Amino acid sequence: MKDKKTPGFAVALALGIGAAVLLAAPRVEARLxxxxxxxIGGGITGWGDTTNTPDFFDRRKGPGLGVALGxxxxxxxxxxxxxQIFDGNGxxxxxxxxxxxxxxxxxxxxxxxxxxxxxxxxxxxxxxxxNFGVAAGTPEPVKPPLDNAQISAKGLVSNIGVGxxxxxNEFLGVGAxxxxxxxxxxxxxxxxxxxxxxxxxSSGYQLAGFATFTFHLGY
Numbered sequence: 001m002k003d004k005k006t007p008g009f010a011v012a013l014a015l016g017i018g019a020a021v022l023l024a025a026p027r028v029e030a031r032l033x034x035x036x037x038x039x040i041g042g043g044i045t046g047w048g049d050t051t052n053t054p055d056f057f058d059r060r061k062g063p064g065l066g067v068a069l070g071x072x073x074x075x076x077x078x079x080x081x082x083x084q085i086f087d088g089n090g091x092x093x094x095x096x097x098x099x100x101x102x103x104x105x106x107x108x109x110x111x112x113x114x115x116x117x118x119x120x121x122x123x124x125x126x127x128x129x130x131n132f133g134v135a136a137g138t139p140e141p142v143k144p145p146l147d148n149a150q151i152s153a154k155g156l157v158s159n160i161g162v163g164x165x166x167x168x169n170e171f172l173g174v175g176a177x178x179x180x181x182x183x184x185x186x187x188x189x190x191x192x193x194x195x196x197x198x199x200x201x202s203s204g205y206q207l208a209g210f211a212t213f214t215f216h217l218g219y
Contacts, residue, residue, distance in 0.1 A: 038067070125167070171215055
């Protein structure tokens with residue numbers, strides 16, 4: 001099953017990149033530099049396709065609240081995020097990601113800024129996203145300082161998605177984003193996530209949806 005799904009994801013990723021480029025080409029609006037930091041709230045889910053191996057997203061899915069920050073140069077974005085996941089007992093696992101990718105601002109509508117450094121730019125942005133990077137998950141809330149013994153899974157992640165953002169003013173935006181991706185995780189030292197000591201890796205797919213409130217600083 002894994003061999004059948006992985007090529008499908010590669011095709012979806014290629015189509016996502018192509019669609020993003022075609023959509024953005026006529027009317028891209030981008031700051032030269034954009035430092036961004038904000039709050040995210042929503043949820044994650046996912047599943048593994050490694051036989052007989054529990055996957056992080058099978059065990060730790062549900063609503064979450066977190067923070068994200070990064071820097072964007074034209075359309076290239078480097079960002080990190082921390083998400084606290086919740087279940088019926090309160091705080092559960094966590095997911096930390098460091099991602100690099102293409103993040104394109106496509107203006108929509110006729111609502112524009114009429115003054116300031118953003119004059120003439122749209123207040124409403126559709127944002128195709130393609131990224132990849134590294135991630136680490138814990139099965140329980142983090143107890144600072146974070147060490148390897150607390151990490152149940154770590155490895156590679158990749159995502160394609162689309163976001164929307166409405167700028168309240170030049171610096172503050174509210175929006176939403178949906179991402180779909182593939183991950184490959186190895187055991188980070190917390191064996192409770194694995195069925196047997198020999199099962200040291202898992203791969204699969206994840207889906208995330210968030211509302212965002214972001215502060216932007218740049219030009």
